[in-house]
Amino acid sequence: MTLEAVRPSEGWGVLHLFFHLRREVVSDPHFDGQAASTEVAGLLDSFTAVPPQQVQAFSVLGQKADLGFLAVAEDLAALDRFAVSLASSQLGLALVPAASYVSLTERGGYGPSEEEEAQRLEREEGLAPGSDAHAERLAAWRERMASYAEHRLHPQLPERRVVGFYPMSKRREATDNWYLLSYDERRRLMGEHAATGRRYRGRVTQLVTGSTGLDDWEWAVTLFADDPADLKHIVHEMRFDEVSARYAEFGPFVTGLMGSATEVLRHQGVRA
Amino acid sequence: MTLEAVRPSEGWGVLHLFFHLRREVVSDPHFDGQAASTEVAGLLDSFTAVPPQQVQAFSVLGQKADLGFLAVAEDLAALDRFAVSLASSQLGLALVPAASYVSLTERGGYGPSEEEEAQRLEREEGLAPGSDAHAERLAAWRERMASYAEHRLHPQLPERRVVGFYPMSKRREATDNWYLLSYDERRRLMGEHAATGRRYRGRVTQLVTGSTGLDDWEWAVTLFADDPADLKHIVHEMRFDEVSARYAEFGPFVTGLMGSATEVLRHQGVRA
Amino acid sequence: MTLEAVRPSEGWGVLHLFFHLRREVVSDPHFDGQAASTEVAGLLDSFTAVPPQQVQAFSVLGQKADLGFLAVAEDLAALDRFAVSLASSQLGLALVPAASYVSLTERGGYGPSEEEEAQRLEREEGLAPGSDAHAERLAAWRERMASYAEHRLHPQLPERRVVGFYPMSKRREATDNWYLLSYDERRRLMGEHAATGRRYRGRVTQLVTGSTGLDDWEWAVTLFADDPADLKHIVHEMRFDEVSARYAEFGPFVTGLMGSATEVLRHQGVRA
Amino acid sequence: MTLEAVRPSEGWGVLHLFFHLRREVVSDPHFDGQAASTEVAGLLDSFTAVPPQQVQAFSVLGQKADLGFLAVAEDLAALDRFAVSLASSQLGLALVPAASYVSLTERGGYGPSEEEEAQRLEREEGLAPGSDAHAERLAAWRERMASYAEHRLHPQLPERRVVGFYPMSKRREATDNWYLLSYDERRRLMGEHAATGRRYRGRVTQLVTGSTGLDDWEWAVTLFADDPADLKHIVHEMRFDEVSARYAEFGPFVTGLMGSATEVLRHQGVRA
């Protein structure tokens, strides 16, 4: 018997895994790259055969790592078992852990309030509170917000060309201490930040997951795009938002090129 | 002859051990996983056969480590001998130290004072000081406090699904210097913090042990829960307490999935 | 099939790669240094056969690394494939990744505005706005600016004797927070900085590339010179510019001696 | 010929050495643990045969190291030769350097002045300056101070059960800059600190040695006790002294269990 399922009551488990590839293993004439690659592809298939489990593979630019995987699962034990299965596979002897990150999907706590939306409908759209139109629009808004939270809690990983990953925390310094701000002030700052993000809608998909108490930073940010310039532009632009300028601390940044596990391994020289 | 027993005059020794698992050892056909696993289980049994010695095993999420042990003993030499016995076992050649933490259980110095409780009984419950009812209630309170301190000094490690570990220190900065605050101010801040903790009673068990002068941080915090979301929520919520927001510095966070040593090793691919 | 091309919509990909050389591999009598060196030279030739792809090789002073490569490509997948091809070559078993840096060429956002130039022409050169002379001079200025931006976006790596590399970020501290300054203030500070740089025109070529969101710092600076004293002097002098003194955070500095891949490998003891 | 003796004009050399033990070497059936252990014991005997040379061995709790040695010698070359002799012994192949610290014993510069003592004798003990009683008492005081300085400069390492080691520096920050304080203010702060230390007299022996200009921190603190709780309590209590709260920066902390080299090695599984 092995470990039982461990399911968070809210959110899914998210595991970022980064590996160096031991070239002396992969280039050894006795190493069967084809078989190793097929085995890895099979492990991913088995993993994703259990919905909502998802995995993505990518080649890492630069020498922080050679390749990585982003895995999502309801059950943390299944997530951990996936990592063990990679390490125990034929390719496993060539994989040297480079870094990793543990987080949970989460709702995001700073959206606009229903009261604000009700007032906005009256003020900007001239709808009288209590009127059918007002109630209808508010119901639609409620649904949109629920759908938005649902997307954060239960994301469908997008297929893009480039992935960017970085962990971050909010600052707790003498003059810039996020955790001493009022909720309203924090919501104002996050709202401004969200507006910057919306300017990249359709081009950059953000997955913000929570890791306070689970890993070294408070959040993990994973960005998906087709154009690598968009990754640079969005993070640069956001840095001018007060919430980043004054309150954000950033960990290491990793940039990856996405593909199927087979493509990524072939790209990395694991040859058939 | 080896080292004599070294027993602190107050508190028990606590040792957190984190290991990477060398896959090339474990997957070597000559490696007898069954025997290695049985030997480790035996080491744990021998260790815990001496009360109050306790050990817990867990698989570590992510690549900071593969697995870990949390051991408690009255005698630091026995604790150290336990670590040596793991390293010297058949599994030992596969274990690469990833990190560790040394601390002692301790009483916790910021509980409410008896005087405060006496006044509260009068004020909130209408019991006249000196009355039998007042004295009785105060005696009960005294017992509760003693039992609470006893639980901190001589804990019984709970069996949960998830364990979270992080070391922490109190800040000593120009404007936020914990060690320059008065005792009363520190007690007020710790009281607020304890109240946050109590909201997770029954869901999250906290083990706070002291390591000032023994290891790199001033305290070790070990959280036990069944729901990993609770680990995230309690640490996030506490971060807004002034004592954390202004005065806490946090070390690395490790999240583990708990099980028997045999389950953890099987989960990690040490196969029978 | 391997990974598809990934081309930023603006700028080229830039990859700095630094390696240690495993002496026990290179000095093994079975290691064919001549063949390994010829293979590496061939990889560089193949890479640069696809314009605008460029590579430069250098020997690294001190023990941070033994040698390095600076590669530029429109396609990030080609850039990554180049790194894999080095690692998979005969020399690859001797190459141990020491460090790397990922960035994109960029335009640079703080040049003087056309309006400023128009006013300057009137004020300093006595040319009436709207006059032919004024319009002509402004058109020439516009062209110079476009050419300058073009050189930053699509650089031709210069052939010099010495290369200096360091990543940097702008500071976000309580009193010195770059991202809270107005655009005009930032432009004034960058203008002053550019003026210092211009004093080294002809002696030091600067390549400033952007890495916000892509790697751990916000910019990569690569300096090319023939005289190593110039590298020291320009960085020292610039440190007194307010933009550096108050707002710059610097990462590690690497100094390299440039040559052809064959020269660098021979210099490093990879013998024919 | 090898290196000549290098004797500081004041103080003795102090070398803290911490090692990991390579289990695969120690548990190799061809490794003769008995012989290795006897050789190490012999090296220590030879070293301490030259007064005032002293060595102490200890097992390290946790995974920062497995074991350590604390060596003292008049001659730095002899100290360095001792480290080389360990590394070159049969056990040497199993020893992996984990950390070390270099310092010199020193006098300690902040004791009370003779003038202060003379005034105190008059004020508190009613002895008239110039009287025989006053002169006698002052002479006794002078002797005590000399003996105290002598103990710091030429310490006799105590035999205790537990050893605690940490390096530290004095802070040089904007508002808390030790090196900008007047001598009198520094002496006042150190006096308060010494008073805290005296409350542990007989239970904790402190060895404070200087390393400014020699190793990464300004001082090395080595604490000896029989009760590990005392190590925790003294450092915790001292942290509230203004000199620690505002002016101290601490390096890593190591806790060891002391014994003879033979006991420590046997405890660490180097078996006869």
Next chain:
Amino acid sequence: MTLEAVRPSEGWGVLHLFFHLRREVVSDPHFDGQAASTEVAGLLDSFTAVPPQQVQAFSVLGQKADLGFLAVAEDLAALDRFAVSLASSQLGLALVPAASYVSLTERGGYGPSEEEEAQRLEREEGLAPGSDAHAERLAAWRERMASYAEHRLHPQLPERRVVGFYPMSKRREATDNWYLLSYDERRRLMGEHAATGRRYRGRVTQLVTGSTGLDDWEWAVTLFADDPADLKHIVHEMRFDEVSARYAEFGPFVTGLMGSATEVLRHQGVRA
């Protein structure tokens, strides 16, 4: 063909190299320590046969490194080739890079001005400006200053028993920002610092070389002395100078015992 000479237009190149010694190589019965040592001595002789090239060898105290070399050359390519020749020698397989530092000798920019000296001669020595005596003394002063700068630019490495090395930078913090001070203020602070240094004249020789833009810190400081206590005292005393107390940031400190390469290797157990 290998790399061409790279000579700074001002100053000589300085390379500090620190190595760990792989004991398993050195103690292997097939390793010919005598031959390896003779080869290294020969490499140093060849290097220093080209004036002004100089090298010094030292054994490192503690476990940051086992031994080190300090090499000086006009040509950075020759300096780099020297490092490669060590790594490629028979001893090379036993040398593991531990750290290094790259810098250039430099003039030092904060000496007294001729005008100040002229005024001092009038004020303190009663010599009338324009008089022969005044002109003569000023000429002598000019010569002394030139000779001092010459010694910094083109140093002759002294033969002492002990060497201390550390890199350092000037601070750029909100209230203590060296690079925002006026030249006069910086000269005043450096003058005070130089005065402290002069108190150790004859006992401690300082070599301050510049590394801004070349390596991670702005300067490298190498101190030479016969008495190790002098290394500790000078750095401790200087820490109270305002320029250090408020404006200095220090990197790691290394202490070495100097000798010929043969002596150092024999001391390190590389046996004939």
